[in-house]
Amino acid sequence: MITKWFKNIGPGPLVAAAFIGPGTVTLCTLAGVNFGYNLLWAMVLSVVATIVLQEMAARIGIVSQKGLSEVIRQELKHPIARTIIVVLILSAIVVGNSAYEAGNISGGALGLETIFDSSRVSILGKDLKVMPLIIGFSAFLLLYYGNYKVLEKSLVVLVIVMSLAFLITAVITKPSIVEVLSGLIPRTPEKSILTIVGLIGTTVVPYNLFLHASLAKTKWKQKEDLKLAKKDTFVAVVLGGLVSMCIIISASAVANQDISNAADLAKSLEPLFGIYAKYVLAVGLFAAGITSAITAPLAAAYVASGCLGWESNLKSSHFRMIWMFILFLGVLFSVIGFKSIEIITFAQIANGLLLPIIAGLLLWVVNKVSVMGKYANSVFQNVLGVIIVLIAIGLGLKGILSVFKVI
Numbered sequence: 001m002i003t004k005w006f007k008n009i010g011p012g013p014l015v016a017a018a019f020i021g022p023g024t025v026t027l028c029t030l031a032g033v034n035f036g037y038n039l040l041w042a043m044v045l046s047v048v049a050t051i052v053l054q055e056m057a058a059r060i061g062i063v064s065q066k067g068l069s070e071v072i073r074q075e076l077k078h079p080i081a082r083t084i085i086v087v088l089i090l091s092a093i094v095v096g097n098s099a100y101e102a103g104n105i106s107g108g109a110l111g112l113e114t115i116f117d118s119s120r121v122s123i124l125g126k127d128l129k130v131m132p133l134i135i136g137f138s139a140f141l142l143l144y145y146g147n148y149k150v151l152e153k154s155l156v157v158l159v160i161v162m163s164l165a166f167l168i169t170a171v172i173t174k175p176s177i178v179e180v181l182s183g184l185i186p187r188t189p190e191k192s193i194l195t196i197v198g199l200i201g202t203t204v205v206p207y208n209l210f211l212h213a214s215l216a217k218t219k220w221k222q223k224e225d226l227k228l229a230k231k232d233t234f235v236a237v238v239l240g241g242l243v244s245m246c247i248i249i250s251a252s253a254v255a256n257q258d259i260s261n262a263a264d265l266a267k268s269l270e271p272l273f274g275i276y277a278k279y280v281l282a283v284g285l286f287a288a289g290i291t292s293a294i295t296a297p298l299a300a301a302y303v304a305s306g307c308l309g310w311e312s313n314l315k316s317s318h319f320r321m322i323w324m325f326i327l328f329l330g331v332l333f334s335v336i337g338f339k340s341i342e343i344i345t346f347a348q349i350a351n352g353l354l355l356p357i358i359a360g361l362l363l364w365v366v367n368k369v370s371v372m373g374k375y376a377n378s379v380f381q382n383v384l385g386v387i388i389v390l391i392a393i394g395l396g397l398k399g400i401l402s403v404f405k406v407i
Helices: 002-008 012-019 022-035 040-064 068-075 079-116 131-145 148-172 177-182 193-201 206-219 223-252 262-273 275-308 317-335 341-366 369-375 379-403
Strands: 120-123 126-129
Touching (some): 012 148, 012 206, 022 223, 022 275, 040 369, 068 079, 079 275, 079 317, 079 341, 126 131, 131 275, 148 206, 148 275, 206 275, 206 341
Antiparallel strands (some): 120 126
16 A cells, blocks of 8 residues: 555655745744744645646646646747746746755755754865755755656655654644634734735745646656646645644744744754754754755756756756756855845745746646647636636735835
């Protein structure tokens, strides 16, 4: 039974690994510290939206046997519209992932530093952090020498480790079941709007749609496999959502303390629940960092290859060149402690624009009979899709306005 389950595991856990990065861990931590259990409902909404969109992306990949960016480029016939969309996608995903990769690597390093303390080496008169180099080198080895099956198995193991770490941490804090259930009722405490937007935005990730379509076509070649893909998506995203909720629950136990990230949370749990709580949470943060450090460059490579008409293959020189570039920038920014504010600001604006556009394009493609045949969306799927696109537009506008400090 277990062997069969592992055999049928698809790219779902990789998608979960991609959206549960250090940024998500930090945001969930702050949500728990500042608002207790009150924003758990936002994660439920996020999970539903993610399942709907990711299932569409996986279906496109399996039916068309093409990546999402490749399908979009081919289906947009107007040259000006195609150029604008391709440039926007490349800018947001490739440049954005370069910025976020530094956060992924720094987050994973933070987990290690919580356990082993911070180590530095002096090179050419500069003090450089060691932990980001270890994370970056590990990600490089997996991406360079691994094939799809190796990556899949490695990330599944890391996701299991991460899930257990955050679940154990939540159980250690002995949450009130009644209060947890009450947190599933939608409410917006004072000053919580941006946190709600962030929780949804950090789960419904644009680059995951591209990653899922590309990995689904690699894993499954037959249309009969669509049922397996749907189950894989549902299970992985729900488990990912539960992990995020466990982080919120854990952070709620130490409310009203001065906590700005998961490493602070790990240290705060130690006097309350013993030294093991710190270690368990730190392991979870490390796993979240390294999984996202692998999937972010991978997604950028799939997107760029599809947009530019290059071969989307782990062994392709163009493909390797892209993920190496993303990984190198992430390691560089993390090692020297460079705060790439301008790049991250641009990434937030671009992703704020990109989410509703990609969600809209996804809905458009999945309804094209020329691409999907009888596997095009049903009326119910379209209704859900339109609602999510409208939510994405609202999120995008709020995200952009928050960058410019309008709200």
